[in-house]
Amino acid sequence: MRRHAVLWSFAALAALMLVPFGVVALNAVKTPAEYATDGPLSLPDGVSVTGIVDFWERVDFGEKLFNSFVISGSVAVLAVVVSVLNAYALGIGRVRGRLWILVVFLIANTLPQEALVYPLYFLTNKVGLYDTKTAVVVIFTVIQAAFGTYLLTSTLGGFPRELLEAARVDGANKWQTLVRVVVPVSRPTLGVLFVFFFIWTWNEFFLPLVLLISNDNQTVPVALGVLQGQRMMDATMTSASALLGVIPAIAFFLIFQRALTRGITAGAVK
Structure with a gap:
């Protein structure tokens, strides 16, 4: 009961x-x-479907959808790779000053985006990457990888030493141990990070709003916010825009739901 x-x-x-x-x-x-x-x-x-069609044509939603997928997908992949490399050095390699490095990553996760926006704007402007998708991908890769490194370091810190020793006895170097042993065993956790990184980046609004001012480079959340701020939509078109904005993230979540479930289950069993 x-x-x-x-x-x-x-x-x-x-x-x-x-x-x-x-x-x-x-x-x-x-x-x-x-x-x-x-x-x-x-x-x-x-x-x-008049409201949906009108909104799609007004903001060229297909282009905004493509931009969001490119940025979010690139960040998710790159942030997972960077997180694995960092965590492998910190969690398994036990580099000197490991604790202080983790403190730096932890502080990076607590900084509000409002404190980062002007330095990032100035830096991207100086290196000629302002108003480019590359700049947003690099920035969010670093931001997401800071969290991923902090999480994976604690996970890999308890990695079974027997597997590492067995790989070393078989003649595997550090790179081969990472690719053939650590990554396959940690795949459920990496899958969870990939899903979270994608969805978090997809929903980002403030930094893309500042760094992507061209209409051709804008993401879905930025396009929705800009159009609503201009008061160019009625209630039905506003609902259509919200529906179109959230459906891709939900679809991505459902597609990778099995990977997310496996990662959470593996963490619980461990």
């Missing part, structure tokens, strides 16, 4: 969390006249 009560509680909580998404989806397929007449909670008479 207790188990069923817990399951029902989780189901009710999940349904409650889906209510805002349902309201947004409902209003996205309404006409402006239906929204003005019946309000945001009424059911539409039919499915109207």
Whole structure:
């Protein structure tokens, strides 16, 4: 009985969390006249994609979607690679000053983006990378890798020494040990980091807003924020923009849900 009560509680909580998404989806397929007449909670008479099509064409959403995928995917891959290399040196290699290096990474994770925006703007402007996707990829790779390094270092600090010794006996050097032993064993954790890095970067707004001023380079959150700030959308188009903005992240999460589940389960078992 207790188990069923817990399951029902989780189901009710999940349904409650889906209510805002349902309201947004409902209003996205309404006409402006239906929204003005019946309000945001009424059911539409039919499915109207006018708001979705108008928003897609107005902001060239396909281009913004491509920019977000390129930036988020590149950051997720590069940040995982950098995190693994750093954590391998700190967690397994036990380099000198390991504790202080981890403190630096921890401090980097606590700095607000508002404190970083002017130095990053000045630096990217000086090196000629301002208003380029490359600058955003490099910056967020460093930011995400700081968290990944801090997390993976503690994980690899408890890596089974028997496996490392066995690889060393078989003649593997440090690079071969990393690629053939450490990475395969740590794959569930790396999968979790990859998913989180992608979604976190996808949802970033402030730094891309400052560093990507050209319309051709803007990401999905920046395009949504700029257009809403100009007050160029009605309620149905606003709902359509919110729906289109969140669907890709949800789809990515669902595609990689198995990797996320395996990583969390592996951490719990360990």
